Amino acid sequence: MSQKNSLVGISPLQFIHVLDKNTNISRLEVGPRTLYLQTHETIVLGPASMICVPPGSYCKILNPLKEYEAGVKCELCLGQMAVKFHGEPFPLYPGEQLALVPTYGQGAHDYTKALEKMPVVPVNCALRLRAIQDHVVNKRLIPAGHVWQVKGPMTYAPRPEVEIEELVQPDIIKTGEVLRLQAIQDTRDQNGRKRVTGEEWLVKTPGAYVRGAWEQIIGIEKSHTLTVDCGLHLRATQNITDSAAGKKRFAGDEWLVTGEEIEEYSPQVGIEVVKTVKKLVVKKGQYAVILCPMGDDGRNRLGRKVLRTGLCSFFLQPGETLENGRIQNATILTNDESVVLQASEDFTDESVKDMKRKAGDRWMIRGPVSYIPPITVNIVCKRNTIPLSKNEGIYVQNTKTGKVRAVMGACAYMLTAEEELWEKILAPETEQMLLQGGGSGSAEIRKMAYFEQSIDPNILQGRNKSRVITYRCPGNTAVQVNNFTRKTSRAIFGPDLVILGPDESFNVLSLSAGKPKQPNALKSLCLMLGPDFITDIMEVETSDHARLRVQVAFNNHFEVDKKDPDSVNKIFAVPDFIGFACNQLGSRIRAKVALTPFDEFHRHSVAIIQAAVFGTDTGGKLNHFLKFDANNLVVSSIDIQSIEPVDIKMRDSLMKSVQLAIEISTRSVEASAEHEAARKDQIARGQLERQRLQNEVEAERERAKLYDLRAEACAVESCGQAKAEAQAEAEKTLIECQSEITAVTLKAKAEEIEHYCKLESQSMLRKSEMDYKRKLMELMVKKEKNQANIEITKFGNMVQAIGAPTIIKIARAGPQSKLDLLSALGMESVLLTDGSSPVNLFNTANGLVGGERNT
Template sequence: MSNLTQILPLQFAHILDLNTNIVKLVEGPQTLMLQTNEKLVAGPVPMVVVPLGHYCVINDPVKEYIDGEKCSLYIGQKSIKFHGEPFALYPGEWLADAQSFGKESHSYRDAIKPLPVVKANCALRLIADLDHDDNGVERKAGDKWQLVGPVTYKPRPEVSVEGLISPTIIKSGQVIKIRATQDTVDTNGRDRVTGEEWLVKKPGAYLPGVFEEVVHVDSSYTITPHTALHLKATMTLTDAMGKQRHAGEEWLLTSDMMTEYLGQVGVEVVKVVKLTVVKKGQYAVILNPVDENGKAQLGQKSLRVGLCSFFLHPYESLQMQSVQNAVILSEQESLVLQAINDFTDIMDEKKVKRKTGDLWLINGPCNYIPPIEVEIIKQRSTIPLNKNDGIYVQNLRTGKVRLVMGPCAYRLTATEELWEKKLSKETEELLSVGGGMGSGDIRKLAYFEQSIDPNIAKGRDKTRVVTYRCPSNTAVQINNYQMKTARVVFGPDLVVLGPHENFNVLRLSAGKPKVKGALKSLCLMLGPDFISDIIEVETSDHARLRIQLSFNNYFEVDKTDEASARKIFSVPDFIGFACRQLGGRIRARVALTTFDEFHRYSAPIIQAAVFGPTEAGEPAGKLRFSANNLVISGVDVQSIEPVDVKMRDSLSKSVQLAIEIATKSIEAAASHEAAREEQIARGHLERQILMTEKESERERVKLYELKAQTAAVESTGQAKAEAQAQAERLLIEGQSDIEVAKLKAEAANIEDSSLLSIKVMLQKSDIDHNRKVNVMEIEKQKSFSQIEVNKFREMVNALGPATIVAMANAGPQNQLNLLKGLGLESVLLTDGNSPINLINTAAGLVGKDHTYSQD
């Protein structure tokens, strides 16, 4: 490291003496040779240059610098430098906000700051850090004051800048609210206490004081006939109308009182209230209305009927939050009303006293506005009912429910309402699918599709009567749980449920083999029908067989006898009951028969088991169940197969072998017949091929002849067509040239005619223009002449003859009077060129060059 340090002009360095531990300042320009006991601790760095209009702050300034001696520093204090000669920093000093010592001048860029410039209508808020004297004003530490612009502020070490205060612009129609942060005096010289608020309404720029803060700027409220202001007092005061208001009091300010509101201290604008307009055919119910004294009548109501308009006062509100339309009732509509207070009602020009809780009905057509003592319970319409349609109606006083059937148009009374008939979930599902429900492979489900009601499938109206289309040859049992009775309806018919009636849901066995409760149904099929089932039997030689049977059945019932009709429903599951009874009989009979016998005579054995033994040649009898009058009229054996797998396989193999033998014999015969037919067909095919080739050669000869003829015709036609085309082309070209020549001649003629017309029109236009200009010039000269004549005539008339004569004689008369004043007599001169002319002398005395003669 070299001991030579070159310090340029306007640079400085700090050198530490290691013996005395004193740092000295060395300024350039010079070349410094460091001694062995010296060390360069800072620099060379540029001197601090403060431009015009800038300043810098030096922290810990030196009290008095003496080169080579110890110097004292004002630790924690500041010194401010303004524009001047470049200066160096003494050891221990440092620039506020400077990055660090460096070799480039921009290291001090952040430390050099522009002087604060306070614009007009702005202020610089200052705070004293130390006690000091400010141009004769004693400032204590903590004091605050403002420097109002326009001014350039020179900072002082004892003072800190709190911030620049911008003015608040008060526009026309605006007001600002000011709050005192501590006791102060406002711009008008009034004393203000801490927390006090006041308004400034004067338009312009307002600069808050040191201890003033702007709360907010409010715009004036323009109060129109359609708006009003809802005001609230936050303290006890006198409002803008001169009325005493208590804290928390609310009132309404309308355009009748004031057209523009600028705000007031202690008064809060809650909201702008719009005019409520009640049109014709409308009404409004005001809750908690305000009386004439401005007191809210809490809990009361007031009715306003259109046409009218009003403002809602504080505490007032509209029922249903809006203006309501009058209830317009047609001839088929009505209203159910209830009195909420005692009052006297007028109906059909008669007074009717209503007590609290009374219900009554108003029928249309009318336009109804309810009084405040009346509440509209509901609006109803007349219910039209078809022939097979009906509704359930309940009387609210007695609780009785009745059925009303059509055809009619029924109107509920005030004490009636529609009653919902509830059905079990199972019954609802059965009605939606036509009355039968079960797995998809049950045959009887297809029978219920004809009874599906599309209206019920979409969703049943519980107030409407429950109906069911009872299919043909079926019966439906309906239970009345209130009367403890039952009735049976035979199809085809429409079942109508009363208010306390319900369907008897049948849970029947279904499937093969039968499963209990697999089919749910509302109706009982009277038959004739059949029941299929699979039962297992065992022969006397212990062969287990599975038999698939079908039983023909029907019910014997007298539809006119109620006891007979109810008896068919005495067995809930007649299918399962019949299958169990018949299965037991068949199993008992088959148990006494061997497998070989049963295999040969299965049908007679099963019929004998079901109907009993019959004589040879006689038809089978009938089996009747006395419990429910079910009659089995026939049995059909559909299939019999062994239950044992081995036996079933043996039977299957034997049957399969027999089938294979028969199949092979048929295949052999068929193949032989096919070979024979194939040889015959092949011979026919060869013969046909030869005949086809012969015909083909004959047709080919004809083709060649036609081709030769066609070639000759083609060559002749082509030459003729070319000659005709050439002649037509020449003819068309000649005609085209003639037409072109004609068109060019016409175009030239049109062009020349157009140019001639244009020139004629231009010449006419020039002639007309010159004529009009000459006429206008003549008229102009005539007008000027007439104006001069009129001017002169008016001047003469204005002056008058006497005045003109007097003006003409005024000069000579004055000259004679002047000569007389000089003691000279007027002389009659016969020659104007006489040597002595007293008249001219007098004229020279008065400064005129005119010569006059006087007799």
């Protein structure tokens, strides 16, 4: 080491560690001094400031040195720790370290991070300590792991053998509270009483309580203040002696403590509070049935009951419950109310002159009365008088015999004890039809309108199944009702009200509907007697195999004698009279049309179909009606609404020709409108109107000729089909030629009108253009004249403003200046002439002047 590094200055309150390389021993050097290092010595720590512990603080030294002697090997207590308190500044011996700053002196120069405040234990607090190694305090051996507490107020001086676990805060016990404690291991409480592991005890003294080292707080419980109307339901969790009552309690025992026995109760160890019980008050007109009442021996009488009626009050003992969970009100019955009772066991009914009732007996009590049932009587139900107006009723069933009857109004009916309301179940299909007035089907079916007048608004929200079923039968209809018990049926003719008995049901009719008719498309409760009409679409085929779709409508009605049961039942013999009639008429029409050619059927379709439906008598005359003997249905007339081909190609060709004709006509009108647009609007409309009238006149004439030709054709038809067709063809050709001539004439006239319109429009255009150019030239001439006059006026004004003398001077100014220039050059006496006139030298002067300017 150089001389520069051999001298080390140590300031006051500083120290260094010097290592002797020969002996490998470090020594402590404390300032103030100047140290000369030998070649075999080196500094391993420092210089570092000595540690100064302020009052109220301490620091921990790791691996403390037992006894230090310079230059001698000393023993380090490796893994141990020493505590230094306030005192004189001290250095660290070789091998020692600060607990929180182990590198102090080797780059770390702030030892204050290793200083810690001494724990201060406030009043009513304690510091929990644990021994981490065996040590002796006041000649007493404290083993490692021992836990104890020191109470405040104090400042605790830490020891290296003791570890601080926590600062124990006090638990405040208020008035009316108790602190429940439990021993973690065998210990003694603060009163010196020995406690075993798991034992619990209570501390009732108000104030701050600091738990011991082996005490565990279970919780703070409040004392229960009991009043006259309040009690506690208690349960013993172990065999104990009840200090409040002085009785011995076994584990599982339950009892009640009320305010009449004690004003304030704190449950002791081994007793838990199940719940707070309120005193029950039974008012006048109320009663309470107690289930499983408690006997004098403190045991519940399971399965028994006790009745308490008002006015009274009581506590429910443990195990007791109220029937229905509440205090019940007495059943108060008015004049139109009653209650049905049933005995649960044999007893003597004192309310009816000591009448003996057997278990299962049922009877009724009617109002007005206030009734409290005994414990042997059950209330089955409470009933009100059922008011029934006219045409209203209910179904009643006798529970003993099972017989069901209907009770009709107008009256107010009270069910007896053996009676109950009976619900009549209908098929869902019938329920739906009643909601819709007696029919169900698609809204497109015309006959659905018949049922709108029969809709009962009372069942729209839902039918009361115990009410008698009624149905408003529409006018001119009939409803059949079947009685399955008696195996009979009856018919009701509208307008009338149908009332169903308990054993009766509607006869539901499944009718065909739609176009063409679909079976079972319409469900109905009533049969339309007519007069009515039925519309159907059917396909027929002529003898020459032309398939046609024919829509027919026929009027129908039923012939019925309402006084004759056989006649009445006959109209219901065919359930689907619509489908039956359509099938019968369709078969007749198809059979007749199959024998007829298309041409003949097209001309005489009405007569052919009527003859097929109604037939003819022996004289060949058409019958007036058709009657079906199966159900007395009468068809009075038939109407053919439409006939159209079934073949789609034929129908499409017809539609295309019609569309083509419409398109040609449209284009013609558009061309005419475009040609007439050039003329004035009123003239064009007038000509168009006249032309339209002429066309209509011509059309009417041709139509008259056509009718004449048709009349002649009908007259000639009897002479022979060939002659008629030839003549018709000739007339057709003639008409077509005349139509073509008329069309050509009209076309030529239209073209002439168009040509004249174009010519007139061009003439007007040329005339307008010439007028425009002429006026434009006149304006230009006028403009030039005005500009010339302006210039003349401007020049005259300028001359007048400048004046004649000034203008003369201006005119002479140039030659005069040139003359003066020549005079200055001495050339004023030189004259050049060409023999006829002298030549001045003004141009020469100009050249001189110009040359001067150029230079």
